[in-house]
Amino acid sequence: MTKDHKTLYDTEHISCDYAARDYMDPAEKTFIEEFGKKLADMDMLDMGVGGGRTTKYFAPLVKSYMGADYAASMISACQKKHGDRYKFIECDARNMDEIADNCFDFILFSYNGIDSFGNDDRMRALAEIRRVLRPGGIFFFSSHNLNWDGLYGLFSLGTKEGSYFSLKKPGKLLNLLKLRYLNKSFSMKRHIKKLRKKRAGHIYDNSLNGKAGIYYITAKEQIKQLHDAGFNIISTYSRSGIKTNDEEILNSGGWIYYLCS
């Protein structure tokens, strides 16, 4: 029933879905407002570019732009969407042999692409990102928030805010039972509490049609992980785009954005 993330992303169905996305995330907006003209001096790598949602917002602002993704169908979707105006390459964040050291001033890994990995792969990707980033360069990414207030709501029958489902939708109960089975826990509350004690772990939350687990991590643990990988944290941003380190605000959203150097 479950599949690896790359197989799931590398399908026409999923890449077409991502290519159709055109919005900008609030934190991406805040980031662009904050950096403004400084971006014009930056060589940018848009890692895990997906269907090129972020290309139209970032590429015209930076000195040079390259989109990368390990899924060939995502790269084809980007080329179809943006033509040959920008460079897109097939490349795995965990092993960027195609890219020399110190090539970029700014690396983006948007929309939780980094949450496809477990711990070891995540540390490998962070080491690779650090290698291709120039000294003083910046890395901006988002990750699923294990301390999100709405996390229990994803697995409850109620119609609470944060629930992905509605009671009226057929199959909801079946879906919730499937997620309990995949998470190997009858009580999702207990499961989430257990993961929170460990500060990170995988949750089947219906992303990628519930076929793959998604890595969730607390902000404190993510910051520790970044320090261990040799990054300095500059700031964190809430799901709604507020630059803050206030835990209450950060935990009101399902993702947290991290800016580091």
Ligand SMILES: C[S@@+](CC[C@H](N)C(=O)[O-])C[C@H]1O[C@@H](n2cnc3c(N)ncnc32)[C@H](O)[C@@H]1O
């Ligand atoms: C949730 S999608 C986000 C796509 C896009 N960044 C956006 O914001 O719409 C995550 C993307 O990361 C890519 N990805 C995941 N793991 C990767 C890896 N190890 N190397 C390169 N790309 C990866 C997936 O193929 C997918 O396109």
